Amino acid sequence: MSNDEFVKEITNIDEDFAQWYTDIVRKAELADYTDTKGCIAIRPYGYAIWENIQSYADKKFKEAGVKNAYFPVLIPESLLEKEKDHVEGFAPEVAWVTEAGGEKLDEKLCIRPTSETIINTLYSKWLKSWKDLPFVYNQWCNVMRWEKETRPFLRSREFLWQEGHTIHETPEEAKERTIQMLEIYADVVENFLAIPVLKGLKTETEKFAGAEETYTIETMTYDGKALQSGTSHYFGQNFTVPFDVKFQNRDGKPEFAYETSWGISTRLIGGLIMAHGDNRGLKLPPKVAPVQVIIIPIAMHKEGVKEKAEGIFNSLKDKYRMDIDLRDKVSPGYKFNDCEMKGIPLRIEIGPRDIEEGKCVLVRRDNQEKISVDLAEIDERIGELLDSIQNDMFNVCKERMEKKTTVAHNLDEFKANLDKEQGFIKAMFCGDPECEAKIKELTSAKSRCIPFVKESVDDKCVCCGRAAKDLVVWARQY
């Protein structure tokens, strides 16, 4: 089977990106649909990616003083209702348990869409004095939001995530933690997943239900749309007052604590696919790839080939995440296509002539470059190449994000830019939610954030022409 034939198995990325995405999810065996509508099964290859993300992020969290804990998956209705904005935001999309153990329940229980409410009831019990603070707790768990339209990883009714919930003695300390965790998310996405992020503050319209401030990291997909990839919220006392989370402060007086929450989810796997993939399939940055290097022997039936390939595998397997494809019913070409579909960053091809010359061929997944390497230098060269691939993949995305970011001074320009090509649009904003609603209605673009790096491209609002407050980045989203 030639590469061309193989490509036909998946939709062309430039023809129908949405269908291409779904094809990759299934052909690379990342996830599958299930009999539970709107919920996916994450297959071992997809889950191995999630485990690597978890492992990297959890280490960073722990270095930042975060402790893991676990809270109930079910939340009584009365708790969900305690914070007005929160219940308005989440109640319409929760799933309710109304019967259990053969009986109808007195009070229905929702499956957590997020856990602020139940966690605050426990913080209220545990917190006594300023000396107990801060609580910097996190849980890795499943959550459920009954979305109407779903898409594997990006918008699934059930998804896996981590939700950190912290309480502090002062607003300053809580705000500092909000930013600290956003910076960790930026590190995960940029340095581990090789996807550049735009960091900033959400507008009033787009902030989390119940938050004072929501910070976000936004990434750009191959087709120029935005993906909200992680958020960190400052709540002030919005939850601690209704949930009575108070402490004796340094003056001996009762005071309500200041709170944050922050989360990243399996959506990041969708982000990985959409940022890096191509017509050959998935493309994984080496740091997150479950398999970093695969060995494919050529003419495996010839004497000594299999043994040599296995020897190389054994000499490298403690240093890199390695695999070797020894299937004897399929051709090397089929194996090449297979490991390209799975996005394995580097493959080693080795056949009889290579062995004679003491060489092998390394092939990069990111740019298809073939490099002939002396077997004596293979370990060193693999290390260098994996670093290069990681960096180059980041840079490809960064250049795309820069190229597809334009400026608009008025709504006509805004629409014209988007009609020409999907991308991020920098435009000034007066801060009025009505302008934001109008922009969304006319362009289908939503505000992504007010970037941390301040900038000005005009002094008037792109929508109403009144005095502008901030530069906002806008885009259509997944």
Add this chain to the structure above:
Amino acid sequence: MSNDEFVKEITNIDEDFAQWYTDIVRKAELADYTDTKGCIAIRPYGYAIWENIQSYADKKFKEAGVKNAYFPVLIPESLLEKEKDHVEGFAPEVAWVTEAGGEKLDEKLCIRPTSETIINTLYSKWLKSWKDLPFVYNQWCNVMRWEKETRPFLRSREFLWQEGHTIHETPEEAKERTIQMLEIYADVVENFLAIPVLKGLKTETEKFAGAEETYTIETMTYDGKALQSGTSHYFGQNFTVPFDVKFQNRDGKPEFAYETSWGISTRLIGGLIMAHGDNRGLKLPPKVAPVQVIIIPIAMHKEGVKEKAEGIFNSLKDKYRMDIDLRDKVSPGYKFNDCEMKGIPLRIEIGPRDIEEGKCVLVRRDNQEKISVDLAEIDERIGELLDSIQNDMFNVCKERMEKKTTVAHNLDEFKANLDKEQGFIKAMFCGDPECEAKIKELTSAKSRCIPFVKESVDDKCVCCGRAAKDLVVWARQY
């Protein structure tokens, strides 16, 4: 505060073991009750124990070829009903989602009590040929069983566990996997948690709903009762037939796969408390302890003490899981009690006189032994002592289990043994479920298992006097 005063804070272990258990769970900050009835919150200290268990077990699983994946938390009613014994066993204790996204659902969905049903629908899609086999997948997740009476960790409506589900080409291979995983569980519990196990086969009455065979590891609590600590099931084709999980076999004919499942849960944390704890609190084996060694400076206000303690902490912290208690508002005695309640295996006491002499005092949590150690040898001595503590804790439990295991030849003896002291009873069994029911009714003891190590103490059934088939171990249970 003296040790005696501190002890008063928890119920005496020999007076009311159940209340002692609950006291430990709360005073050692392992878990707490929540507003969701029957569901606990696992606090950071308790969760750190779970993370250590996960990390040890997951490594063993992966060495045994297990791959992690994730399946939906909600299971449609029609799927649960496909296997007759399974639905009879689980339907009475599930929680049902009947409304979601603001609408009543056409078909109600249960929160997984276990995932055989949903996983088999996916195996049915993924399996084509014998060449695809085996599937050796596992998920770490939450499950829900609506128990009437709950107890933290031991029997909670929601709990965390791992459930492995494998399918194979032959019954032999599946049975081998069933035993292999049970042996890994025995390794986790014996070598990591320092609790001896009894391994064996469950009787027909006690096997898992839908299984052909259920294997178990049983541990003994401080008060001589049994705790089922891990199970591994062989299903044959019980699920693969109704769920149509078939493959093309080596003869080119369709054949249903042979299946296993196996699980351990946060119940193990309850097992740890009940096997090792005492009147001073929790007692953790070093391998699973979140903090293995804690440094408590004496006369911390004296010049150089705090610095020396911190120096020791820094020199050891990369090798052992260390903590240092530098609180200045509480006395060393209070700190001793605190770290004993938390079950920290080893503490280092260091004061001005120790520093002068170039020494410190190590105190073992398991037997209160105090050992004076040269500071120059501290690293080595800690290593040795942690090993000794791990071994000694295992041996204490092993001796208890041996001492509290008795033999009964008839029901009078059976009852007399249990009336004298709770423990395991070895007695012969004819295999008739009616005898088993009668024993349970008369003695409140249930069969634990038919041990792997075959033994015979009589040739007649302890209950009916007919010919005995197997020696069964019986006990009252948690």
